Amino acid sequence: MSVEAICSTLTMLERMHKSLLELAYKKTEIIKAGDIEALGQLLKDEQAHVAAIDKFEQQRQKQVTDYFEAKGVASTDNRTVADVIEAAEQQADKEALSAVRDRLLVIINDLRNQNDLNQKLVFQSLQIVNLTLDSLKPRTEQINYSSSEVHGTNSVAKKSYFDSQA
Template identity: 45%
Template sequence: MSAEALLTAMERLISYHQSLYELAGQKTDMIKKGDMAALDQMLKDEQTHVATIKKLEQARIQIAASLVPSIDKPTIADCILVLEQHEQQALLEKREQLSSVIDKLKEKNQLNQQLIYHSLQYVNLSMNLVNPKAAAQNMNYIHPQKAKSQAATGMFQSKV
């Protein structure tokens, strides 16, 4: 395999990561709107992207292994060392682009995670306001011994 195959694989990885980043941006909007049906579909689309990215990554690993057979699991840095000058520069640029897209994707996913967490907190708060008995027990302190005696006597005292 050649450096061209590696560059093509890197371009495809960049493309799919960029597309995944755009989906993450759309997911942020759906979380803000509370559109659960669209969010469910978005998650399916993301799973398809992730599966494709895994396949592309496996192809990249195979290409790198064929370029640098002396190393067990060669990295992009290992591949750069065996390529010609113009191919090295192109591969460095692709590596930086991929790294940049992945960093942006991580940030967007952290934002989405925080939005979902806050949404769940809001839902729990709303549920507690609607059904306060389930949310809170007796807020006053009662000595455990007295609590048992009050529970045992009940409303009707037969000894009276």
């Protein structure tokens, strides 16, 4: 297995992560606009990207394992691109792998930050929805008059919550 193949897979991972980052930026705008239908479609697109990234990641892991097996190095479960960079014999290979790896790490960090922002925006939206729902619910301290109270019997008024007994 060659370093070029690993580098090529990392480049594909970089492209897929960059595309996923663009979707995360779009998601931010959709969340701000409150467009639930567009958000649903975007989530489907994200799932397709994540599935493709997973395939490329599995391919990368296999290529790294094959690289070390071809060099006659005992295989361990957690071989990384950093290990390949250290084991690479040619300086050009080391530099190419380092450059692609560094770009990928920057994109992943940006994606993580954007996803954190989106998570906070969704959480705030849910808080607003819950606050609105709470303001629409009848308060328990409100006096509920039932027909038994009007006729002078001393029974406790039932709450007006939906009771779904089948």
